[in-house]
Amino acid sequence: MKDPQDVLLDYLQAQGLKMTPQRRTILDIFLEAEGHLTAEEIYDRVKGEEPGIGQATVYRTMKLLAEAGLAKEVDFSEGVTRYEPEYGQDHHDHLICENCRKTIEICDEQIEKLQEELATKHGFKLTGHKMYLFGICEDCRKA
């Protein structure tokens, strides 16, 4: 598979935009991080590596990565946008523990198919969906 840096480069060129060290750094840090980070959290990590980078740049770059198909915005109803790597990842939804906030990535083909049918039934051409299941995980129920 193509290197994510190259994917970004291609996207930038196609849009007449430019590659910069800031964008490179932010992409690297974002990709090597685990989980679903907010722009703020990414900014904190970026500061550790390149203290000169401003937080507006991080916000701008994360939006850019989302457009380039490298990052995906997720929203767990906390009032902040989180990002997860999208490139080379299979599509999935999330199962979130309302107590400890642990998040499990889930995917069910049958549900996807039913969603498609449901949209079609109403005359829609489905372009995407968001599904979040909320519950209490095993550990939290025991405790």
Added chain:
Amino acid sequence: MKDPQDVLLDYLQAQGLKMTPQRRTILDIFLEAEGHLTAEEIYDRVKGEEPGIGQATVYRTMKLLAEAGLAKEVDFSEGVTRYEPEYGQDHHDHLICENCRKTIEICDEQIEKLQEELATKHGFKLTGHKMYLFGICEDCRKA
């Protein structure tokens, strides 16, 4: 079915809170409105009827109605919280046209069942879910 005003009254009394004309007005206007309004939009309508009511009161009251089970918060990823009447309504999800923002309420029992199973499979006790299907509606595809 019990009158929504009474449902609110019961909830308030159970919580040691008070009924006020503002709350009555906001509930009325919210219930007679169609669709999925934001607190801001509800505030605009409220001003038409009772100009003295402040917008903080509308925000506070909508949260209250949500706790009382009379309103439900929905989030179409626009950066604002919308509210829809919940009392006496069946559970449903939403199918949203990305072009004209038209929203259709949908419900599929089979999907719900699969969601339950999916959660259980991961050791979760499902407490709720959010599902939004995005697409392009028939009218917009024709146009």
Added chain:
DNA sequence: TTCTGTGCAAATGATTTGCAGCCAG
């Protein structure tokens, strides 16, 4: 009377934007 509720304005928190200088192509 006793709190809770209200309106107002100020505060918040996440995100965006204006701007002057910087730098990739």
Added chain:
DNA sequence: CTGGCTGCAAATCATTTGCACAGAA
């Protein structure tokens, strides 16, 4: 060179909160 990019600070936008007064119970 030139137009996009950056850091900074100021600006937004939705929502929340502090406060003094008002009004349900």
